[in-house]
Amino acid sequence: MDDYNFKNNRRDFIKFLLGSGVALSNLSFIETDKLIAKKGFKKITLLYTNDQHSRIEPFPENDAKYPSEGGFSKRAGLIEKIRSEEKNVLLLDAGDIFQGTPYFNYYHGELEYKLMSLMQYDATTFGNHDFDMGCENILKQLPHANFSFINCNYDFKDTPLMQHKKIMPHKIFCVDGVKIGITGVGIDLNNLVDSRFVGNVKYQSPIEKANAEAAILKHDKKCDFVICLSHIGYNYRENKISDIDLAKESRDIELIIGGHTHTFLESPDIQKNKLNNPVQITQMGWAGIWLGRIDIYFTPNNKIIVQNNTPSKIN
Amino acid sequence: MPKIIVMYLKNKKILFLTLVLYIVSCTKHYHVESTNFTHSSFVKEPSNQKTDQNIAPYKHHIDSATNSVIAIAENAITKDGDNCALGNFCCDAMLFGANKVFGKTSNYLVILNKGGLRINLPKGEIKVKTIFELMPFENEMVQVEIKGSSLLKIAGVLAEKHHPFAGFNIIEVKSKLYDVTINNVPIDTSQYYPILTSDYLLNGGDGFLIFNKAKSVKKSTLKIRDVFIDYCKSFSANNSTIKPYTDGRLQLQK
Numbered sequence: 001m002d003d004y005n006f007k008n009n010r011r012d013f014i015k016f017l018l019g020s021g022v023a024l025s026n027l028s029f030i031e032t033d034k035l036i037a038k039k040g041f042k043k044i045t046l047l048y049t050n051d052q053h054s055r056i057e058p059f060p061e062n063d064a065k066y067p068s069e070g071g072f073s074k075r076a077g078l079i080e081k082i083r084s085e086e087k088n089v090l091l092l093d094a095g096d097i098f099q100g101t102p103y104f105n106y107y108h109g110e111l112e113y114k115l116m117s118l119m120q121y122d123a124t125t126f127g128n129h130d131f132d133m134g135c136e137n138i139l140k141q142l143p144h145a146n147f148s149f150i151n152c153n154y155d156f157k158d159t160p161l162m163q164h165k166k167i168m169p170h171k172i173f174c175v176d177g178v179k180i181g182i183t184g185v186g187i188d189l190n191n192l193v194d195s196r197f198v199g200n201v202k203y204q205s206p207i208e209k210a211n212a213e214a215a216i217l218k219h220d221k222k223c224d225f226v227i228c229l230s231h232i233g234y235n236y237r238e239n240k241i242s243d244i245d246l247a248k249e250s251r252d253i254e255l256i257i258g259g260h261t262h263t264f265l266e267s268p269d270i271q272k273n274k275l276n277n278p279v280q281i282t283q284m285g286w287a288g289i290w291l292g293r294i295d296i297y298f299t300p301n302n303k304i305i306v307q308n309n310t311p312s313k314i315n
Numbered sequence: 316m317p318k319i320i321v322m323y324l325k326n327k328k329i330l331f332l333t334l335v336l337y338i339v340s341c342t343k344h345y346h347v348e349s350t351n352f353t354h355s356s357f358v359k360e361p362s363n364q365k366t367d368q369n370i371a372p373y374k375h376h377i378d379s380a381t382n383s384v385i386a387i388a389e390n391a392i393t394k395d396g397d398n399c400a401l402g403n404f405c406c407d408a409m410l411f412g413a414n415k416v417f418g419k420t421s422n423y424l425v426i427l428n429k430g431g432l433r434i435n436l437p438k439g440e441i442k443v444k445t446i447f448e449l450m451p452f453e454n455e456m457v458q459v460e461i462k463g464s465s466l467l468k469i470a471g472v473l474a475e476k477h478h479p480f481a482g483f484n485i486i487e488v489k490s491k492l493y494d495v496t497i498n499n500v501p502i503d504t505s506q507y508y509p510i511l512t513s514d515y516l517l518n519g520g521d522g523f524l525i526f527n528k529a530k531s532v533k534k535s536t537l538k539i540r541d542v543f544i545d546y547c548k549s550f551s552a553n554n555s556t557i558k559p560y561t562d563g564r565l566q567l568q569k
Contacts, residue, residue: 053433054451056370062437064391073370076363100433102377102447111373115366132452191522194515224345254347278347304345315359 017041017297017305030085040300042176046227047079047293048092050259051127051286053100054112058314059287070289072115074314078291079119088175091120094259094283095127095186095231108133109141117146123171125151125184125229127259134197135159142166150184150229153209155202170213172221178298181217183253184229185210185246187260206232206241207249218252225296225304228253233260234269234283247271247279255280255294255306262286268308284311381444386547392436392559394429394477397567400559401432402479405449409456409511410481411549412542416535417458424466424482424497425511426473428521441547441557450540454513459529463495464504469525470495474565486566513539 011024014032018024018039024032036043058071083089097116098109109130116124126149130138139160142149152169156162170183185206189198210228217223228246235242243258250273264285270278284290290311297305392401406425413423434448470485470493472478483502486494495502502508507530516523517532550557 057374060437060445062439064393064435064437071362073362073366074360076366077360080363081360100448100451102381102444103373105447105451105453106377106380107373111370115369118366118369191520194520195518298345302345304347306347 013307017299036297042088042178042298043086044088044090044175044178044180044225044296044298045082045086045293046090046092046255046257046296047082047291048094048257048282048284049075049288049291050094050231050257050284051096051262052093052112052288053096053129053286054098054104054109055101055287056103056111056115057101059289066287066289069313069315070287071314072119072288075288075291076115076119078312078314082293083120088178090122090173090175090180092182092227092229092257093121093124094229094257095125095184096129096259096286097124097127099129099132100287104132108137110144113141113144117144121147122173123148123150123182123184123229125149125231125259126154126186127231128187128189128192131189131193131197131201135161135199135201139164150182151186152183152213153185153204153206155204156200157202158200161201169209170217172217172223178225179221179223181214181221181223181226182229183210183213183217183226184231186231187233206230207246210246210253211250214250214252224298225255226253227255227257230256231259234258234263234265234281235261243281243283244269244271247273247281249274250279251275253279254304255282257292258283259286264290264311266310280306280308282308289314377444381447382442384440384442385446385544386441386550386557388436388438388441388557388559390559391438392557394432394435396561397477398561398563398565399429399477399479400561401435401449402427402429402477403481403560403562403564404436404557405432405543406479406481408543408546409539411546412456412535412537413458413511415545416456416537417533420509422482423458423509423511425480426469426516427479427512428516428523429476429478430521431513431515432479436557443544446540446543446547450543452515452539454515454539456535456537456539456542457512457514457517458533458535459510459512459517459526460507460531461510461525461529462504463502463506463508465525465528466502466508467493467495467504469523472523474567477565480564484564484566487568490568 055070056072058068059066061067097112098104103111148171149167150171173180188203214226217226230243233242235244243256248271262285263283265283268280268282270280273279284292290313292311293309295307392404394401409425473480474485483497488494517526
């Protein structure tokens with residue numbers, strides 16, 4: 001491993017990206033982006049959240065931990081701004097959209113799905129709390145969701161969600177000629193969700209299932225980049241399958257966008273997979289306080305440069 | 316073989332790990348390289364008008380139903396620490412509720428789960444909606460009886476996971492060895508004790524197994540959230556305020 005130290009900032013990174021021969025001295029942020037496009041680079045911007053927990057409004061001003069932070073409206077404003085700057089945006093979520101404020105108790109997730117559709121979310125995966133009122137409720141709210149629910153390790157056979165067209169084990173997003181493959185995994189619902197509401201949902205090994213889907217995405221469907229939306233949790237003291245285990249046991253996943261443990265990861269955790277390649281794990285705490293952003297550059301000579309940004313803290 | 320280059324990028328005191336994977340291969344496969352840099356810290360975005368318009372009718376209804384102030388807390392009531400003020404507050408609320416529903420007795424023990432308490436309560440105004448956020452679940456209060464021997468078994472879990480409890484003390488006498496006492500008297504392993512808890516834990520939620528062997532289960536059909544709301548209202552009714560406290564009910568080896 002070689003170490004590089006970019007002491008300054010983005011400019012050094014752009015120089016690295018384009019090669020040291022490129023003069024950047026007087027170029028603005030937007031102009032350097034234009035230059036990158038002109039050189040044949042493709043840029044895809046991933047924005048993501050997890051564990052939104054029905055936090056439609058910002059936390060109150062007198063909140064002990066997050067005064068005035070979060071809120072769907074400010075996030076929508078930020079996303080709109082980023083969309084005006086970036087051509088290729090994928091907006092993703094890692095589950096637990098539901099439960100946490102009276103909005104869920106009174107409206108059962110209707111507004112959460114509506115607002116996410118308005119922000120043009122592309123995909124989410126299921127978190128345990130999304131089942132807090134059962135599959136019947138998810139089915140009832142799905143008409144409000146104009147985005148996909150990607151999960152490969154829940155068997156919905158004999159549940160109201162069986163073969164629903166918005167639910168799938170993987171999905172490929174073709175963005176600017178680049179194929180982004182996405183799969184998703186969820187946690188064992190037993191002991192987390194009231195058994196009445198677990199119903200007939202069957203949990204299967206997230207590692208086996210995600211590996212199988214990622215292999216399809218990478219090798220059969222020739223995806224350029226594979227993401228796993230995960231609601232199994234970042235890390236545990238006890239012996240429980242986590243994103244770190246998933247990363248280590250995987251072969252074809254480049255990025256895990258995680259949830260469940262409400263972990264605020266300021267920068268991604270990088271683990272080695274079975275093939276000794278790096279897998280990034282990221283998670284944005286909870287409640288929509290942070291918005292994650294990763295820019296992926298696809299270079300003309302078939303390189304991928306993943307540029308991690310510090311999370312936008314919504315206040 | 317892939318060549319991996321790690322780059323560091325420093326900006327405003329923050330060191331970012333930058334990982335670059337450089338695959339030297341002849342396949343059409345992309346090489347993965349990855350870097351970090353600061354993009355923005357706190358974002359002061361204005362609200363989004365269209366989103367606000369969509370929220371408005373829902374917010375109007377929810378505010379009218381849940382915006383009333385039901386108590387004042389002298390300090391924030393948080394989950395911080397081994398024995399946390401929030402856990403103690405919620406256990407006290409359960410005792411308050413049980414005395415009303417199941418009849419007055421001083422002998423109730425309370426067991427809740429820390430993960431079930433979803434936010435810290437703020438200093439100052441506590442509204443109905445604050446309690447919805449603390450206890451968003453529809454769980455109901457139940458009373459069960461469990462044997463002292465079961466209580467001994469669960470003590471380690473309560474201690475290690477800092478689950479809220481009341482009516483007894485847990486003292487870690489040696490590493491992972493716990494004494495359980497009520498009013499300084501060791502519990503009787505053959506005796507049954509009345510426990511207040513939630514139907515969620517009764518049914519094995521959060522991995523709780525001790526209630527498998529519970530007897531004389533009494534359901535209240537009272538939501539725990541409503542128990543908490545009632546308890547908050549009792550402070551206002553007495554012109555009193557909530558004074559969060561911690562105590563020595565859980566003593567762990569340092």
